[in-house]
Amino acid sequence: MKTVTAKKRLGQHFLTDLSIARDIADTVDACPGIGILEVGPGMGVLTQFLLEKQRPLKVVEIDEESVSYLCKNLPQLKEENIIPDDFLKMRLDRLFGGEQFMLIGNYPYNISSQIFFKMLEYKDYIPCCSGMIQKEVGERLAAAPGTKAYGILSILIQIWYDVEYLFTVNENVFSPPPKVKSAVVIMKRNSRTSLGCDEALFKKIVKGTFNQRRKKLRNSIQQIVGKDSPLLNDPILEKRPEQLSIEEFIELTKKAESEIPN
Numbered sequence: 035m036k037t038v039t040a041k042k043r044l045g046q047h048f049l050t051d052l053s054i055a056r057d058i059a060d061t062v063d064a065c066p067g068i069g070i071l072e073v074g075p076g077m078g079v080l081t082q083f084l085l086e087k088q089r090p091l092k093v094v095e096i097d098e099e100s101v102s103y104l105c106k107n108l109p110q111l112k113e114e115n116i117i118p119d120d121f122l123k124m125r126l127d128r129l130f131g132g133e134q135f136m137l138i139g140n141y142p143y144n145i146s147s148q149i150f151f152k153m154l155e156y157k158d159y160i161p162c163c164s165g166m167i168q169k170e171v172g173e174r175l176a177a178a179p180g181t182k183a184y185g186i187l188s189i190l191i192q193i194w195y196d197v198e199y200l201f202t203v204n205e206n207v208f209s210p211p212p213k214v215k216s217a218v219v220i221m222k223r224n225s226r227t228s229l230g231c232d233e234a235l236f237k238k239i240v241k242g243t244f245n246q247r248r249k250k251l252r253n254s255i256q257q258i259v260g261k262d263s264p265l266l267n268d269p270i271l272e273k274r275p276e277q278l279s280i281e282e283f284i285e286l287t288k289k290a291e292s293e294i295p296n
Contacts, residue, residue: 081104
């Protein structure tokens with residue numbers, strides 16, 4: 035059987051271990067009763083087990099060769115459920131008739147963070163997301179305050195999702211093998227409906243402080259609120275950004291809102 039050639043520009047590393055593929059597919063059981071969208075199915079090693087779940091399933095694949103392979107070798111998927119498109123450019127709100135769905139995939143490592151930021155844009159439609167990513171990214175997604183991996187990605191995802199790092203996957207179960215280990219994670223939408231502060235300012239503060247993560251918060255906050263702001267006397271600014279929880283970043287944003295010069 036002819037196989038798909040892995041393309042470096044698309045970050046393709048095809049999983050060859052069927053037991054791991056089944057374990058990843060089984061993560062959808064944590065969010066029953068909704069459709070499933072798989073990103074980057076490649077040759078369908080994960081797709082075949084998702085089909086066994088007997089739930090509405092669609093796959094989106096940018097690689098024409100992979101699309102042809104799936105149409106020929108996975109007829110039970112049905113051609114109308116194979117979307118030949120770029121996930122990052124798609125509208126997701128009507129994929130399942132406007133209903134919620136779960137996102138899953140062996141995600142291309144070079145765009146995994148972009149995929150999750152896209153997920154945030156449609157968080158009301160995506161209550162669950164799982165799959166395989168680079169181990170370092172998985173650690174960042176799940177990181178707690180005070181750890182080295184805690185940063186911008188950790189915070190912006192954990193505002194809206196509870197993240198669980200499930201297990202690590204070695205390099206030798208891929209073709210071609212990547213140069214790094216992989217991680218399987220699951221993210222479930224939490225109960226938060228609003229930040230309770232200016233979301234754009236919140237992101238500006240998080241990104242601004244972590245871009246100077248070795249410095250105390252005062253240095254980066256001063257650039258946002260101005261050097262004469264009373265907020266600069268707040269003792270929390272003696273800390274470094276990785277020491278603050280999400281709730282503390284929210285409180286800091288609320289304080290900064292009233293201090294920003296017009």
